[in-house]
Amino acid sequence: MGSDAVVSVHNLSHTYPDGTIALRDVDFALQASESVAFLGRNGSGKTTFALHLNGLLQTQQGEVTVCGLQVTNHNLSKIRRSVGLVFQDADDQLFMPTVLDDVAFGLRNMRVPDAEAFQRAREQLAQLGFTAGYDRVPWHLSLGEKRRVALAGVLVMQPELLVLDEPTTFLDPPGRDELARSLNRLDQAKIIITHDASFARQTTQRAVFFENGHIVGDGLTEEVIRQYQWDW
Template sequence: MTTTLGPVLDVRGLAFAYPDGHQALFGVDLHVHEGERVALLGPNGAGKTTLVLHLNGILAAGAGSVAVGGLAVEKGNLKEIRRRVGIVFQDPDDQLFLGTVRQDVAFGPANLGVKGAALEASVMAALDKVGMAEYADRPPHHLSFGQRRRVAVATVLAMEPEILVLDEPTSNLDPTSRRELADILRGLDVTVLMVTHDLPFALELCPRSVVLSDGVVVADGRTFDILTDAPLMAGHRLELPWGFDPRAIDNLPA
């Protein structure tokens, strides 16, 4: 991890319209600093996934800029940008496409030119971090959904990203798998931006949250403050699960 004084992720005035004319982002500003865990909240259709696809240059900004560790997301830098930004997509079946877990985790670093023993070491280190080392030689489609999600996280960790971006990391997980994922993420020494509808999960892991609604950032602050701001929540189609009260929790992350 490089030590930069500026933010790891620096999004300024980002606007984007899809080719069909639908504008998804209207000037988004977002900064994530090294070591932070930030939740990106917002209702369906707020532009969260569109924003994520800008972070590693899959989509190109219509206006504004994105920089990762000081390096602008531009055509010439894409290879380095994609090493620095590790995106874990929502459906692990989109991410795991090779015959064995080992090959899938090796895919990213091998594309970066890592070979031989160093490749094997980075694969096993990444699998270790998510507790899946013993499944290295299994085909991904023989794993449970929760295991596949963890392997998907490992495929990205193997690239040693500066920022880990997770799109809906808890979707379709049973409560135990969800808790195991939380333990894994908490133990990682990496900057995290997670897109999620799972507000208790955001509160549990991310001290800071950013709310995206209709293509603009409408709130940026402590997760606890945002989740307890009833008018803000109601105004942007955010709801806590029934019976969940952030005020009743006494060991929030700092």
């Protein structure tokens, strides 16, 4: 593993309180600027794994290192500034009265002066093709617009790692294509959890396949999709 690894995971296991074993001795590494798709059926461990990367789930067994820091309670504040997580439901991340307020929220929460926070928010929205309507109410946006605003709110914090959970849910084909183009313009390392094989092909060169809490496949995206017949 190179010195520019953004994520390094060794022997990660996780069991939920009801006894469900979600992860079993998982090893994984992700390099800077690398994009990888997480594929597998519901309940295979993809999201459980991702939630360990910013400490939303605590490590029970194994070791998780992100951006050079081991994921522990002591390091959580630094790690959460380095990991941008975009949830499956964009509405979970949109709660301010206007688009601009939503995107600037994280910066203002870190005491960035308002003028700078709002300017950076406008610039980030523009980079994602959202160049007008900053005063619109977020919950009146289309699904594709909500995705871009939620993504802008994460990217404006300049994370080193971007994690997206089922980003194409409820998007029509033009919306998926626009999101793919936006992601492909980004330099950050990316983990994209998806059931959408076409989107995985558009946005990643590498894929890993989860099954029963294990990573059972890891390789070129097209080869992993073909090997596991993952062509939804």
